[in-house]
Amino acid sequence: MxxxxxxxxxxxxxxxxxxxxxxxxxxxxxxxxxxxxxxxxxxxxxxxxxxxxxxxxxxxxxxxxxxxxxxxxxxxxxxxxxxxxxxxxxxxxxxxxxxxxxxxxxxxxxxxxxxxxxxxxxxxxxxxxxxxxxxxxxxxxxxxxxMKKDQEEIHWIKQAGVLSDLALESSLHHVQPGISELELDSFGDKKLLEAASQQFPDQLIGFADWTCSGITRSFMPHLASSTRKLEKNDVVVHSRQVWVNHYRAENERTFLIGRPSNEQKYCLELAIEAQAQAMQVVKPGVCAKDIDLAAYHVFEKHGYGEHVQHRTGHGLGLTEHEEPYLRFDNELQLEEGMVYTIEPGIYVPGVGGFRHSDTVIVTNNGFESVTQYPRSLEDMIL
Amino acid sequence: MxxxxxxxxxxxxxxxxxxxxxxxxxxxxxxxxxxxxxxxxxxxxxxxxxxxxxxxxxxxxxxxxxxxxxxxxxxxxxxxxxxxxxxxxxxxxxxxxxxxxxxxxxxxxxxxxxxxxxxxxxxxxxxxxxxxxxxxxxxxxxxxxxMKKDQEEIHWIKQAGVLSDLALESSLHHVQPGISELELDSFGDKKLLEAASQQFPDQLIGFADWTCSGITRSFMPHLASSTRKLEKNDVVVHSRQVWVNHYRAENERTFLIGRPSNEQKYCLELAIEAQAQAMQVVKPGVCAKDIDLAAYHVFEKHGYGEHVQHRTGHGLGLTEHEEPYLRFDNELQLEEGMVYTIEPGIYVPGVGGFRHSDTVIVTNNGFESVTQYPRSLEDMIL
Incomplete structure (x- = not known):
């Protein structure tokens, strides 16, 4: 500690x-x-x-x-x-x-x-x-x-990532119509604190999570969880953050309950594809803006550019948001040891919000994702 | 909402x-x-x-x-x-x-x-x-x-108080050597989110809690929960905060596991007595400092004055700490509708920390405590 x-x-x-x-x-x-x-x-x-x-x-x-x-x-x-x-x-x-x-x-x-x-x-x-x-x-x-993390920092961020995957698995395992956003969060909270208590004795662990469910709430990227109950056919953006000895990982998944519409499935596929394209670009020497644009172009090419509301990601570590910011105008060159989220999203009126977020570390020739929870459309239809 | x-x-x-x-x-x-x-x-x-x-x-x-x-x-x-x-x-x-x-x-x-x-x-x-x-x-x-709350604000603060009592009950019910501070917290978290989801549909609920267990950690009034495991004969300060639609209540109890020492029991009794004395003073027209001094004098009279590290309480509402601050030098006159914590504490080297905290509202002729969990020494030996 x-x-x-x-x-x-x-x-x-x-x-x-x-x-x-x-x-x-x-x-x-x-x-x-x-x-x-x-x-x-x-x-x-x-x-x-x-x-x-x-x-x-x-x-x-x-x-x-x-x-x-x-x-x-x-x-x-x-x-x-x-x-x-x-x-x-x-x-x-x-x-x-x-x-x-x-x-x-x-x-x-x-x-x-x-x-x-x-x-x-x-x-x-x-x-x-x-x-x-x-x-x-x-x-x-x-x-x-x-901005550039040392070995101690990367160690804790990786542990936070592992715990966030466990929490996500538990929350998503318990998804069913009738439970509230806050109850969904609490399954993950409990699981992660049990696991953390076993695996990391005498450490400081913290967490934050929010769930935006249904078309209206998922359309807004940043909302605190409420007691709204999940409904059949909801689209849900679930955000999970964990920190170990103050070092953070963020892990978000959008999932669809029951029988989503074709447009909802399409939008989620686009968000998954945009994230995958952005990840492929990551390596030392690339600019922060290149990652942002790689994601944005996927949305734009398919006619959804106007439904993007935010940049592709942000650095994290001690603070939830820090450099490097993955914005279209950030010329900052990436270096080994930088850590940030990749979380391109679209928010479509009457359809919902769609965004996965993973925390990645720039390595000497590419990247490593500290969050590993499945991302595919099939895995996200619950 | x-x-x-x-x-x-x-x-x-x-x-x-x-x-x-x-x-x-x-x-x-x-x-x-x-x-x-x-x-x-x-x-x-x-x-x-x-x-x-x-x-x-x-x-x-x-x-x-x-x-x-x-x-x-x-x-x-x-x-x-x-x-x-x-x-x-x-x-x-x-x-x-x-x-x-x-x-x-x-x-x-x-x-x-x-x-x-x-x-x-x-x-x-x-x-x-x-x-x-x-x-x-x-x-x-x-x-x-x-500083002075209106009826809408008091309504939410009272609901937060009710939920905090439920959470406290669940956490304390699960106390046993071997569970970690964070696991202790999580029982209360889960209970309060389940209850909130049933009782307050479509509202925003949030919480924070920390547990400082053992002689060394309870000696420090403000620490985030860790994965330290509770031990036989620990003294534990458990702090529970809940907010409903952004309005907060705070609820803290110090409890003793197993067979506490006579000095630990004595210190906790003093903290309980100091809180009771401070509560008796509350009514409109009294100064904030009078409440602080009522609590402080209990510790001082029994030779524990030097082990006080902090004021007797603080206002709360939207913010966790706001006016009125219950300090020895605050001449502010209390008015009906003010809301604050009463939480006198002592921290004795080699013995531990001892502090209950309740959230009270000043009424037209006295006060009402929005947190009601039992406070007596007998209730606190688990």
Missing amino acids: GITDETLKRRLDGFRKRMRDKEIDMALLVEPDNQYYVSGFRAISYSRPIICLVYLNSLQFILPELEKDHASQSARTDELYVYHEIACHRGKDTQFHRPLEHLLDRQPASSTIGVEVDTLPAALYCMLHERNFIVKDMGPDLMEMR | GITDETLKRRLDGFRKRMRDKEIDMALLVEPDNQYYVSGFRAISYSRPIICLVYLNSLQFILPELEKDHASQSARTDELYVYHEIACHRGKDTQFHRPLEHLLDRQPASSTIGVEVDTLPAALYCMLHERNFIVKDMGPDLMEMR
Whole structure:
């Protein structure tokens, strides 16, 4: 469980090299996945801010008292600044602002501070701005570093993939008219937690899933599961996500109950074919956009181009969506160790939504899919 | 499912009154719960930003194409600006920035823009700052409005409470050495989804739960569940959260397996007593801090004050943590319709963590607990 010291050292060395290249004196990180990536510590934070400060020669955290022991155990940190919320500590720091102000006041005038401009709250940005610090974005640096996975990361992503297949099998095995979307999900949840408990002792496992059933709901690509009951002849898009020690795999299947219409079968075949075409393109050196376009052209060629609503896939790892994004306009070249979903879909009014999603790793000469559940039309008519 | 037109109109009227009081011309909201509160629309957004713009006479959204149909169905909006990510739309807006820039350019010079400074990303703040708009924080306004729940909100919170009791009962019924924390959770998950599917057709239900078992893990108040297996004589803090149509209840119990030590029994009794004392104080007009101090004094009086790590509770509703926060320094006066947890806890090295949490509603002369699962020491020795 957790990241080895060697890996963390390599990451911090790489991050600090980028800091030096940009002449950054200190980086202030708020995004929990980025904090975990450089420190090994990830908390459930809710209303209590946690701030990670990376200096060229130390790593420090500002955090609430209830995370102190957790951070002491898992963060590779040089200093913890704790703020309190209990009466007996009323003379100490009782909000995160004071220790942060204290640290910023110690920073030489006109220092350059690295931040994540897409997630740093405006309130914190203003604290830096008022002190006349130069602010530079390091969000893209972290995204670039995280985009290519190392062996430890790939190991956990593969385990997540194996568990997601088991969950999918259990959920699809229990499909029948009358059970709700949420009940369908829960069969997979239970199976995966049983299997995870046997196979991976003392690890952190998590999951998310949603099911969009029927013509109206499957037409919308992103909906949380509801208590709607499956009906005879429904089209259903079932999405399963699993993470092992914070590393994720995504696994989605569209299935048809009973006697689907010919157009529903045709649309699902197109989605399967588009995914297969996109997979064939994957290898190092190819651009992200080439994968997107390979899928899109299948739909377009058959007259369904206008029913595409979203790109072909997205990177994943610590975060559910990260680079590389498989979009028509992303020139990024793929490299060995990148991980992303391939999930082209079409959404046809009055017919339904059709999308399989698999998580693939770029290898030195092609790709490996960490999710292996059957994809064919025959397997998807239940 | 969803919010009635009448309720949304009342909320928007109230929000716009606050805008006028602060001389705000337009509010730019990014926080998903705030967006839902004023519009009825809540999406799974991940990497695709969704921006809600509230003008004095209209409500508009900037969103990705895949949310267009979803928003059309649930948002009470006057205008949707859609951005695209597909090759055939390459001539249109393909990121959220362009429609936002377009709308900001149309805004009169030196307009005043309302924002949520604690969640607005620095990148968006800079767009406003560069245009010389005056920026005012409306985060506290939304928090104040949301703090007091209306009848619709209380209805869903109560249903969430009922479901959380069922889940808790099922999880605790299955406690035995050898099952993992995640398996313990999954019994409750399954039960609640079955019950929800029967009792609340066509609704959105969600849940989160974590279990911290054993002396070392229960000592840390906030940890995600792991595959650690329960052992004979473990102390276990089990946290169950359920939401119905986005409205939440929290329900936590600490239980002891087998033959707990005398100090473990004593600590749990103290936590139970502290919670009971805190509940007795609840009624309109009392300050948030009075509830916190009522609980804290129980621990302090018995020599356990130093083992408190966190405040006595937090408001909840759409968000897991919101006002009122039950802290020693919060002078906020309680009002009928406020909803929060009461969850005093102690964490004793070598002994374990001890905390029950219940969700209560302030009534006109006291309180009602929406979570009802037994709390006594006898009920907690399994």
